[in-house]
Amino acid sequence: MNESLLRREIKQKLNNGMMYDDMRRHLKEMENNLLRMCFSPNLDMTSKLQNTIGSGGKRLRPMLSYFCYRAGGSRPMEIIPLMCMLELMHTASLIHDDVVDDSDQRRGTTTINRSSGKFAAVQYGDFLLARAMENLHIYRGTGINEALAEVSGQMCLGEFAQMENQFQIRSMTQEDYFLQIKRKTAYLLGASCYTGALAGGLSKSDAEAFKNYGENLGIAFQLKDDLLDFTGSSHGKPFCQDIKNGIFTLPLLYLKDSGLPETMLRLLEKKAKTDKEVMEIADYIKKSDAVGYTEFTLRKYSYNAEKSLKKIMECQEKDALIRLAKSMVKRKI
Amino acid sequence: MSNRENKDNEELMMQDEMEKCLIDVETCLEYTYGMWNKFDFPKLTIAERKEIPETIARVYKGDYVSELAAACQCFFLFRKAHEYAEGEAAGAVLLGDYLFSRFSHYLIPIDSTRLIDEFASLLKLEILEEMKGRNGFDMENYINFLYKIPSFIAE
Numbered sequence: 001m002n003e004s005l006l007r008r009e010i011k012q013k014l015n016n017g018m019m020y021d022d023m024r025r026h027l028k029e030m031e032n033n034l035l036r037m038c039f040s041p042n043l044d045m046t047s048k049l050q051n052t053i054g055s056g057g058k059r060l061r062p063m064l065s066y067f068c069y070r071a072g073g074s075r076p077m078e079i080i081p082l083m084c085m086l087e088l089m090h091t092a093s094l095i096h097d098d099v100v101d102d103s104d105q106r107r108g109t110t111t112i113n114r115s116s117g118k119f120a121a122v123q124y125g126d127f128l129l130a131r132a133m134e135n136l137h138i139y140r141g142t143g144i145n146e147a148l149a150e151v152s153g154q155m156c157l158g159e160f161a162q163m164e165n166q167f168q169i170r171s172m173t174q175e176d177y178f179l180q181i182k183r184k185t186a187y188l189l190g191a192s193c194y195t196g197a198l199a200g201g202l203s204k205s206d207a208e209a210f211k212n213y214g215e216n217l218g219i220a221f222q223l224k225d226d227l228l229d230f231t232g233s234s235h236g237k238p239f240c241q242d243i244k245n246g247i248f249t250l251p252l253l254y255l256k257d258s259g260l261p262e263t264m265l266r267l268l269e270k271k272a273k274t275d276k277e278v279m280e281i282a283d284y285i286k287k288s289d290a291v292g293y294t295e296f297t298l299r300k301y302s303y304n305a306e307k308s309l310k311k312i313m314e315c316q317e318k319d320a321l322i323r324l325a326k327s328m329v330k331r332k333i
Numbered sequence: 334m335s336n337r338e339n340k341d342n343e344e345l346m347m348q349d350e351m352e353k354c355l356i357d358v359e360t361c362l363e364y365t366y367g368m369w370n371k372f373d374f375p376k377l378t379i380a381e382r383k384e385i386p387e388t389i390a391r392v393y394k395g396d397y398v399s400e401l402a403a404a405c406q407c408f409f410l411f412r413k414a415h416e417y418a419e420g421e422a423a424g425a426v427l428l429g430d431y432l433f434s435r436f437s438h439y440l441i442p443i444d445s446t447r448l449i450d451e452f453a454s455l456l457k458l459e460i461l462e463e464m465k466g467r468n469g470f471d472m473e474n475y476i477n478f479l480y481k482i483p484s485f486i487a488e
Contacts (some may be wrong), residue, residue, distance in 0.1 A: 040457070042464050096430055100423045122418040122426055123460045129433060130460070133453040137446035145441045153434035159427050160368075 003058035006327060010063075027059055030083040037084070037131040045124050045157025048112050052091060055107045061086040064189060064217075064321075065196030068210045071317040077142065082136040082199050085148060086192050088132040092153060095125035100159065101245070102309055143204070144195045151191040155313045158183025168309065169244035169268040174253045178219070186218030209308055216305035220328045223298040226250060227291065229324060230282040240278045246271065250280075250297060251290035252281075267301055297331075302328045346393065350398075354390035355383055357399035358406055360476050361439070365410070365432060373425035377410075384472075385409055388479050395486060399444050404439035405479060407432045408452065410452075412459060412470045447485045 010020075031053070038049035062083035069079045096113040097103075099121045105111060111119035136145050161180045165172045193214030197207035226249035229242045242249055248256075252268065260268075264284065267277055285291065305325035312318050339360070350403065359366075359382070369377060389402040414429035455478055 040461065042461055045460075071359065093430070096426045098425050099418060102422070102455070111425060118418050118422050118462065122415045122429070123463055125459060126433075127460050130453045130456040133437075133449055133456070136441070136449050140444060140446065145437075149434055149437035149441055153431060154428055156434060158429035163423060163427070232438065 001326070002221060002228065003060050003233055006060065006221075007058050007063075007325060010324060022070070023063065025276060026066055026080060026083065027062065029080055030062055031058075033080060033084050036087070037128075039140065040127065044116055044120070045127060046117060048120075049124055049128065051109065052106075052112065053096065055109055057087075057091070057107065059087060061090055061188060061192040063197070064192040065178065066191070066216060067317045067321055068193045068196035068202075068207075069200035070204040071210075071312065071315055072197060072206075074201030075199070076201045078138060079140045079196065079199055085132045085135050085189075086195075088128045089148065089152060090188065092125040092128040092132075095121055095128070097159070098297075099125075100163075100245055139195075139199070142198055144198055147191050147195055147198075150180075151187045153241060154183045154187045158185075162247060165248065167269050167271060169248055169252070169256060169265055172248050172253065173259065174250065177248070177250055177253055180214065181222040183217060185222045186215040189218035189221070190215035206312060209310075209312055212308035213305050213325070216282040216301045216308060217325055217328070220298050220301040220305060220325070223250060223294060224328055227298075231291070240282050243268075243278050243281050244273060246272065247262070250294045251285045253290075254290045254293050255285065255288055299329045302326065350421045351387045351390040352403050354399055355386045357404045358386040359398070361403040362406060364411075364437075365407070365428075365435065368431070369410070369414075372428060373421050374414070374425070381409075382406075384476070385479065388476060389482070392480050393483050393486070395483070400439045400442055401482070402442070404436050404480075407436035407439060408456075409470065409472075409475060411436055415454055416463075416469060443486065445486045445488075448482065451481075451485050 034053045035050055038046055038053060040046050065082055065086055069075060069082075071214070094106065095112055098106055099113045099118050103111050104114050111121070112124055116124070140144050158180050161176065162184065165176060165180070189216070190211040194207050194211035197210040198204075198298060202210070205300075226242065229249070230240050230251070243252075246268075248268070256265075264281070267273070267281060270277070273281075302325050306322050309318055309322060366377070366382075385406045386402040389405055390398060393401060411429050411432035414425050414432060417425035418429075440452065455475075462471070
């Protein structure tokens, strides 16, 4: 996900220093709380979790929840525990994803499953979930806990779908892809906005508008991220990982619907591709109109995100969120 | 009616409640049990599917009995699935995470802060014990925990 670009965009574009300072203070407090939550009698777990929390994540979900919270005038509830819960859920899912994908590296450091083993990584991720549970009582009866429980189930279903669709280029459809990315990514961004808005005292209908914004933004992010996977990423992630792992994203599915040669279909289905074969696929995509189609789709969702906030009262937080949505389409792939 | 007949009636009613609770939990978890069977884990025994719902039906007489039983069953299955992470890691992790989300889903309507806190503490303790090298989920300890649930909810 292109979070570093987004974060820089927010920093540059925010013209209200006080709002940004306030957000930074809240994020700092959240991070201090998260580091404290990692403490346990197990030294390896404590240090690995603290390293993971402190390893430079962009805090997009708590940041979105904070903006939506701030947009509500009354702010009847605390926001820091919610920000912590969102980041704990996200971090636990990343630790578990690394086990599922058998990854070596995340954010430039060795993954927990590689350094401490798969079993330990799973348990450490579960420890973060236990810590997240400790904050549930703060939001009893608000709809926030229900929303978080629902979205965590959807994320798992998205991962299941991705697992089932791996290397299945012939049967996978664009609808499958969109449902997958909604579940894996967009719904949590939507829930971050929704729950932040509720905590900020906004009405359910306004919170739904923020939720729609977050979901559309999440789809746009994922589309950008998927394009960067084979056009060259600036995040330090290896190139063409999706193609290598049989994960089919919109450019390839668009091309499949337009008609792919049998040789290309067989290549895509192949489980152990050589680097040369991966490059062949990447070049095929880049030379087609699939990139243009995906960029257009990205613009569509970015615009949908903006439109979702149409009925929200004008405020600097709304402006910041709209700028964030627009920033997704500014950079050429 | 004699005392013996009263006692027999009470026993029949209890069995009836336990069976209803079990049926409700089986219905709630139908999809999840289907997924469990898809992966290469040891199949759940009948006892593993029955013991927790029946225990809850026996000890708890408040609202949301079936939801509570489903939550407790999901918690047990979540821990059990994650034990298999060394083998079929992908399935074990994802299914376990899904079960945790269902556990949360069923737990929240019961609306007991104490219960949530007790489950959080239990989970942390379970994890620490697993990391010390204990072999597998401690079912006896868990059943003892289930017996305390009415007192947690009553607070």
